[in-house]
Amino acid sequence: MQKIIPSALIILTATILTACTHSDSSFDEQDGLSSFNKDSLAQHIITLASDQFQGRRPFTVGETKTVEYLTNTLRSLGVEPGNGNEYFQKVPMVEITPTCDPSMKVESARGNFTLKNMDDYVIWTENTDSIVSLNSEEVIFAGFGIVAPEYNWNDYAGLDVKGKVVVVLVNDPGFSLIDSTLFKGKEMTYYGRWTYKFEEAARQGAKACLIVHNEAAASYGFNVVQNSWGKSQQHLDTRGKEYRCAVEGWLTEPAAKRLLNTIPDGETLLAKANQKGFKPVLLNLKVSTSMKVKAVFNESKNVIGKITGTKRPDEYIIYTAHWDHFGIGKPDAKGDSIYNGALDNASGTAAILEVARAFKTMKNKPERSIVFLFVTGEEQGLLGSAYYAQNPVYPANKTVANLNIDVINNFSPTKDVSIPGGEGQSELEDYLKKELDKKGRYIAPEAHPEAGHYFRSDHFSFAKVGIPALTIGGGIDAIPQGKEYGQKQQELYNDNFYHQTTDQYDASTWKLEGGLEDTILLFQIGKKLAFETTWPQWKEGSEFKALRKNN
Ligand SMILES: [Zn+2]
Structure with a gap:
């Protein structure tokens, strides 16, 4: 007993110390909350989603109207311009339309054959040369195409793929074995995401990178690949700044097997790739195809506003929502x-406008600076947020956190919220949990850890440069209808509205109470951070921990 007393004292002292992270008593739990109301939230959505805004595609009249609306709203709220005297950051982009040959010629010692464009493979380019081609290039099967020192895994070890075509598998070795000791088991790491595959192949100097599609591993069918690529696509204008593979794309699994079978037992490589020490294999074939490229350069805009902190103005909390759509x-x-x-x-954009309004109504002004960043080009591949992360207006090592929202709940309040990709990335989740606890709410378990949801919205661009980032998704545990009802609402959205013309505001069916509550959560987390001196960290095991620069 005697020994326990001093250590209990130490624990008590430590608790007091960590509890006192507010630099003074100006933090007020209730401050700003009275400004939230669902009519104001709805009004922004109605405007942004109206036909006049033409679906908010970058480079169109829809962009002009959206940028104007966001800028005017920020100005009228008294939010300062976020980029010098301007409320925007220019984002140089390019729209690339490839016209592909109808087929790919394959020459091999076991005979020649052709693969059909769009049926057997889908390819595109980020190059802006007028013609991009593969001329009898050698092909290497590089397993998962992963270089992950922390997992002691290197599919490119001792290999020179410069100028060659690499064929790689989607997802990571943990998924295919469902082995929790490999990578993160079933949960997809960033090494499993298709964007990583192209990035790594480019770092290795490959000329082309083709990913073998598999419905379970990709978590979507080949029809999604066919509908998403092989047509006009917007990219960041990276001319002269960044090497990309000349050709990027996907192969169906049967097409991949035909390529692999140009060597004895080639097909079995698909299953061998998830074994430690797997060595890449040069296939006995050469491929040729080409595409004509139309490239149109243009500038889009991230909209950005700021409230300067009263005590630590050079420390930033950045809220994000993408304003663009199709x-x-x-x-x-x-x-x-x-x-x-x-x-x-439009719903997430409206939510962040409401958060901005709440911060402006606070009696005690935030001590750290609050930035409201409405990014462009999310639907084209997180372009606006990626550009911001690479060209930050506020230094990454002075950015405390990124809080993102992409789609809010429109059917009912829920007991739960979701964290796309699941828990375990950063301490921001602990802030979320504390806010939820106060309301008797909770974090729902991630239903599809293999789908890599953490990598699918703009907070991920911040994570990639080491800034702790949190996005919250809607829950399903509806009040009072329960989980089955909530699940049904989510399925209805995915089937009938998601990325379709039907994603419109409907006053007769939309109920924004739940979305408003989730918006308030994000506000409360940012407000808490705004009065603290602490810096939330990445958790042990997060692939982003090593990227955090000292602040
Ligand atoms: Zn979205």
Whole structure:
């Protein structure tokens, strides 16, 4: 007993010390909360998702109107310009339309054959040369195409792939074995995401990178690949700054097997790739194909506003939501061709405008600076946030946290919220948990850890440069209807509204109470951070921990 007393004292002292992270008593739990109301939230959504905004595609009239609306709203709220005297950051982009040869010629010692464009493979380019081609290039099967020192894994070890075509598998070795000791087991690490595969192949100097599609490992069918690529696509303008493979793309699994079978037992390599020490294999074949490229350069805009902190103005909390959507596209059966993107992501954009308004109404002004960043080009591949992360207005090592929202709940309050990708990345999750506890709410377990949801919205661009980043997703445990009802609502959205012309505001069915509560959560977390001197960290085992620069 005697020995316990002093250590109990130490624990008590330590508790007091960690509890006293507010630099003074100006933090007020209730401050700013009274400004939140769902009509104001709805009004922003109605405007941004109206047909006049034409689906908010970058480079269009829809962009001009959206940027103007966001800028005017920030100004009228009294939020300062976030980039010098300007409310925007220019984002140089390029729209690339490839016209591919109808087929790819394969020459091998076991005979020649062709693969069919769009049926057997889908390819594109980020190069802006007028013609991009593969001319009898050698092909290497490089397993998962992963270089991960922390897992002691290197699929490119001792290999020179410069100028060659690499074929790699989607996801990571942990998924295919469902072995919790490999990588993160079933949970997809960033090494499993398709964007990583192209980035790593480019770092290795490959000329082309083709990913073998597998529905379970990719978590979507080849039809999604066919619908998403092989047509006009926007990219960041990286001319002269960054090497990308000339050709990027996906192969169906049967097409990949035909390539692999140019060597004896080639097909078995698909299963061998998840064994430690797997060595890449040069296939006995050469491939040729080409595409004509139309490139249109243009500038899009991230919109950015700021409230300067009263005590630590050079420390920043950055809220993000993407303002863009798909614009005008293929008409649906009713002839509607406007992709209004009311939930995705007029709703998140509106939520951050409401957060900005709440911060402005606070009696005690935030001690750290609060930045509101509305990014462009998310639907084209997180372009606006990636550009910001690479060209930050505020230094990454002075950025305390990124809080992101992409789609809010529009059906009912819920007991739970989700963290896309699951828990375990950063201490921001502990802040979220504390706020949820106060309301008797909780974090729902991630239903599809293999899908890599953490890597699919703009907070991920911040994570990639080491800034702790949190995005919150809606829950399903509806009050009072329960989980089954909530699950059903989510399925309805995925099937009937997600990335379709039908994603429109509907006053007769939308209920924004739940979305408003989740918005308030994000506000409370940012407010707490704004009065603290602490720096939330990445958790042990997060692939982003090593990227955090000292602050
Ligand atoms: Zn979105």
